[in-house]
Amino acid sequence: EIVLTQSPGTLSLSPGERATLSCRASQSVTSNYLGWYQQKPGQAPRLLIFGASRRATGIPDRFSGRGSGTDFTLTIDRLEPEDFAVYYCQQHGSSPITFGQGTRLEIK
Amino acid sequence: EVQLVESGGGLVQPGGSLRLSCAASGFTFSTYYMSWVRQAPGKGLEWVATIKQDGSENYYVDSVKGRFTISRDNAKNSLYMQMSVLRVEDTAVYYCARSQYLRFDVFDIWGQGAMVTVSP
Numbered sequence: 532e533i534v535l536t537q538s539p540g541t542l543s544l545s546p547g548e549r550a551t552l553s554c555r556a557s558q559s560v561t562s563n564y565l566g567w568y569q570q571k572p573g574q575a576p577r578l579l580i581f582g583a584s585r586r587a588t589g590i591p592d593r594f595s596g597r598g599s600g601t602d603f604t605l606t607i608d609r610l611e612p613e614d615f616a617v618y619y620c621q622q623h624g625s626s627p628i629t630f631g632q633g634t635r636l637e638i639k
Numbered sequence: 640e641v642q643l644v645e646s647g648g649g650l651v652q653p654g655g656s657l658r659l660s661c662a663a664s665g666f667t668f669s670t671y672y673m674s675w676v677r678q679a680p681g682k683g684l685e686w687v688a689t690i691k692q693d694g695s696e697n698y699y700v701d702s703v704k705g706r707f708t709i710s711r712d713n714a715k716n717s718l719y720m721q722m723s724v725l726r727v728e729d730t731a732v733y734y735c736a737r738s739q740y741l742r743f744d745v746f747d748i749w750g751q752g753a754m755v756t757v758s759p
Contacts, residue, residue: 566745574751581745581747603721628743
């Protein structure tokens with residue numbers, strides 16, 4: 532099973548700043564099959580990024596993903612108030628599908 | 640509008656059973672792999688099970704194998720999860736989710752979730 536470790540656990544930033552979230556895999560993620568989700572309290576997760584760097588439908592271009600192998604990054608430029616949430620990475624290159632433990636992005 | 644709506648959650652005692660349902664609309668349900676993903680209170684996300692478009696193949700996380708059964712009825716645009724021998728650690732919000740393209744994939748559409756509480 533691939534273990535995904537996200538860092539930091541909590542990130543405190545102000546609106547307008549840039550957020551950089553990390554996701555490290557315990558072994559290489561096949562074909563960069565890695566996605567990112569945003570989850571707000573009481574809501575279902577929302578897909579942001581798939582294939583490590585491809586934005587899902589309707590996702591603003593201030594969200595970007597990059598990385599390969601075992602190291603992946605989600606960057607959020609020019610933070611908006613609605614971006615403060617919990618973010619999860621997920622790999623689907625190997626069974627079982629696994630998620631990271633999440634990074635909480637909070638308003639500073 | 641593309642939508643998934645879960646139902647059937649509730650409170651059950653350890654060792655008991657429960658059946659979750661998920662009604663799909665707004666897309667051609669029969670052409671997608673479908674999955675269940677759960678989230679224990681205050682915790683992260685855990686993939687539970689996936690079913691092929693025609694129901695001929697199912698995949699489960701080890702912790703639920705032999706206890707949970709995923710199924711679907713394409714004529715009714717519905718996904719199901721029969722949960723048996725429930726444990727306290729199965730307590731979670733259970734989300735119905737659409738796999739984007741592949742058998743194992745990202746989940747591009749999610750339901751609002753159904754809460755399952757397993758408690759004496």
